[in-house]
Amino acid sequence: MTMPIKPDSCPVYFINSDSGALLPKALSAPATQWIEATGFAAKEGEVCLVPGPSGTCEAVLFGLGKQESKTASPLLPGLLPVKLPAGRYHFADTDRFVEDPQALFLATLAWHLGCYRFDRYKENAKEMPQLDWPEGVDSDEVLRQAKGCNLARDLINVPSNDMGPDELEAVTRGLVDTHGAKLEVTTGDALLEKNFPMIHAVGRASPRAPRLLDFIWGKESDPKVTLVGKGVCFDTGGLNIKPGNSMALMKKDMGGAANVLGLASMIMSAKLPVRLRVLIPAVENSIAGDAFRPGDVLQSHKGLTVEIGNTDAEGRLILADALSLADDEEPEMLIDMATLTGAARVALGPDLPPFYSDDSELVHAIASESHRQWDPLWNMPLWNAYDAKLSSDIADVNHISSDGFAGSITAALFLRRFVAKTKSWVHFDIFGWAPAAQAARPKGGEAQGIRALYNLIRNRYDVSWS
Template sequence: MHPLLVSRSDLPTLPASPVTIRAVSPQSWPDVAASLAPLARAFAAAQGFLESGKGPDAGKAVLLPNADGALAEVLFGVGDGADRFIYGKLPDLLPEGIYTLDGVPEDGREAAALAWLLGAYRFARYRDNPAPAARLVVPEGVDALEVSRVAESVALGRDLINTPANDLGPQELSNAAHALATRFGARFSVTVGDELLDANFPLVHAVGRASAQAPRLIDFSAGDESWPKVTIVGKGVTFDTGGLDIKPSSAMLLMKKDMGGAASALATAHMLLDAGVKVRLRVLIPAVENAISGASFRPGDVIPSRKGLSVEIGNTDAEGRLVLADALALAREDDPELIIDYATLTGAARVALGPELPPFYTEDDDIAAAIAEAGLAVNDPVWRLPLWAPYNKLLASKVADVNHISSGGFAGSITAALFLRRFTVGVPHVHFDIYGWTPSARPGRPEGGEVQAARLVYAWLKSRYGVAA
C-alpha cells in the first residue's frame, strides 16, 4: 500500500484520532457552518466565510483550531464538484498528520484518494524535494491496493519523462523496461545498433544511428498463452533535436519528454501486470535519440521499412512516426487482438486540442466509444479525431511508396495517424497522440511529465478482459 495511505483497520492503533477534512460546496456550506463548534465558527467568521454564504473557494483549505489551539478539523472547498481531482491539492495544503475525508460522494471517493497520491508526487532526483507528509485514511469502499497501483505506475512514468536526456538515453530507457519486465517475470529482449539492420528494422536504425548511444528495439512480453494478445507500442525518442531539420533552441527545451509515449506504455504495462489483467501483453519500444552527425538521415532520403514500403523522408523532425512504423509492423506480424500505441507525435494535435486533451484514432467505433467512456470515468480524458481517408493523398511521394509527412500544412495529426495505420492494417489499432507534459500544475497533476491515456487504457482493458483469480 502507498506510504501516504492509512488502512482503516489501523485506526484503533493510532495514537490520536485522524483530523477530519470536510468537503464543502456552496450548496453544503450553510449546513456545515451551522454545525461548527463555537470556536471554529468564530474562526470561520473572522475569515469572512459566514458572511460570504459560500464557504471556502474551490481548492482552498481552512484549518480550524480546537480550544487548546490544536488542529480540530479542516474545511476544504470543492466548488461545484466537477473537478474530481480537486483533492489532489490537499497534500500541499496540510501539515504532517493523518486525515480522513468527510462529505465526498461515494462515487467520488476513489478519485479523491487517487488524486491525493498523484498530487503528492515529487521529482527529487537532482535536488531535495520531499513529498508531503500528510497521510490519508483510505475512504470507505476504496480499494487501497488499486489506487496505490495506479499511483505507483504514474510515478514511474513521470520519473522517466522528467529525467533529462543526459541521464536517460536509449540504454537507460532499455534498463527501465528491463527492470519492469524482470519484476513481473516477463520475457525480455533488445535489438541494438547494426543488429537492427540484420533484424529488418531499417527505420529505427536510420533515425537513431547519428547518436552516440546506439538505437534499439525493446521487446518484452508476459501473460498466459491462452489469454488474448494485446500489444502496446511506445515512442521512445529520448531527445529530439529535429535532426538535420534542426529545431530552434526554444523548441528543444522540453524534448526530453519525447519519450513520453514509451513512459505511458511502461506505466500501462505496470498497471496491467500488477493487477493480473488477463491479456498476453507485449510491449515494444523503439528507443532512439534523434541527434545530428555525419551519420544523420537526410531530407529526401528513401528508406525501406520493415513492412516493405519505401518511405521518402520529408522532414527529419518527424522521426517518431518512422520508428513507430517498424515497431507497429512487428506488432502486426504477431496477429494480436489489439494494437495500442502512445506517441508524443505532432504539434498539430496540441494546436487542435491543447495540452490537456490528447486526440486518439481508431477505425473501430465500439472501441472508440469504450475508450471515451473509460477516459471520462477515470478522469483521463481523450478526444477521437477521424482517420479521414481522403487525406492519404497528402502522403503521396513521386519517388517512393509513401512520404512520411503531409505535402501541405493541414491536418498534421490526422496524416501522421494515417501513415501509422498503413503498418497495422487488418488488426484493430488505437493511436494516442499525447503531449506527455503538464505545462502548469493542476490538482493531481503537478507540472512536468504526465503519462496521458495510460490510466484510461488500463481501466478499459481491465474492464474488457477481467483479472486473473
C-alpha cells in the same frame, strides 16, 4: 484494505458553496467562529485550516465550488497535499459518496497523484501529508494506478543525460524482472539484420545506440494485447534542427514509452488475464555525419519505402517499424502512444490528447472510460481523404504532408498503413507534460490516457472484476 483512522488524524470536510449549510455540525463553537472570521466561501480548491485549542489542526474545510459547476471535478482533492502541512488526515464526510463510490475512489486517487514530487536532484524533499484510507476504497487499486502514473512521470522528468536509450532499457529490465516477463533487445546494427531499418536510421547518428525493446508477459493462450511506445529520448530535430525554444522540453519526447511502461506496470501488477507484449523503439535523434537526411528514401520493416520530408518527424518512423512487427502476430488489441505532433496541441491543447481508431466500438469504449475515470481523451477522425497528402513521387509514401494542414491526422494515417492484420488498433497523440500545476497533476511529466486504458482492458478481459 482499509486501515483504522488514527487518533491524531485531522478530519477533512468537503464543502459545496451552494449547499446552504457550509459548516459541519461536528465543529466546536470556537471553530465555527474562526471559519466565519476567515471568510471561507468554499470556492473550488479553497482551503480553511481550523486550529484547535492545543494549537494543532482541528479540522480542514475544502471547497468544492458549486455542485453543478462546469469545472467541478472529482480529482479536485488532488490539490490538498500541496496546501496542507505534513501530518495525518482523513475524509470526514464520506457519507456524501454513498451513491457514487467511484467519486470517493477518484478523490482518494487524486490525493495520491497530487502527492507526487520529482525530487531526484534536490537535497531537501518536502514531507507530504498522509491520508488514512477511506472506508470501502480499494487501496491496492489506488496504489496500482498511482504507481503506474508516477512511473511515467518519473521517466519523463529525468533529463536526457540520465535517460537515454541505455537507461530506458535498464528501467524496462527492472519492470520485466519484477513481474517475470521476458525481454529481448535488438541494438545498433543488429536492427538492420533483423529488418528494423527506420529505427536504425533515426538513431544511428547518436553515440547512444538505438534499440528495440520487446517484452512479453502472460499466458500465450490469453488474448493478445500489444502496447507500442515512442521512445525518442531526446530530439534535436536531426538535420532539420529545432530552434532552441522548441528543443528545451525534448527530454519528454519519450513520453509515449513512459506512458506505455506505466500502463504495462498496472496490467502486470493486477495480473490481468492477457498476453501482454510491449514494444519500445528507443533512440536519440541526433546530428552527425551519418544522420539521415531530408529527401532520403528508407526501407521499412513492412516493406514499404518511405520518403523523408523532414527529419524532425522521426517518431512516426520508429513507430512504423514497431507497429509492423506487432501487426505480424495479429493481436486482438494494438495500442500505440506517442508525443507525436505539435498539431495535436494546437487543436486540443496540452491537457486533451486526441486518439484515432477505425474501430467504432473501441472508440466508444475509450471515450466512456475516459469520462468515467476523468482521464481526458478526445476522438479525432482518420479522415481518408487526407491520405493523399502523403503521396510521394519516388517512394511508396512520404511520412509528412506537403501543406502542413491536419498534421495530427496525417501522422495517424501514416501509421495506419503499417497495421493491417490487427483486430483493433488505436493511436494516441499525447503531450506527456503538464505546463502548469493542476489538481492531481503537478507541473512536469504527466501520464495521459493510461488510467482509462487500464480500466478498459481490465473490464474487457477480466471476467472476475465487478
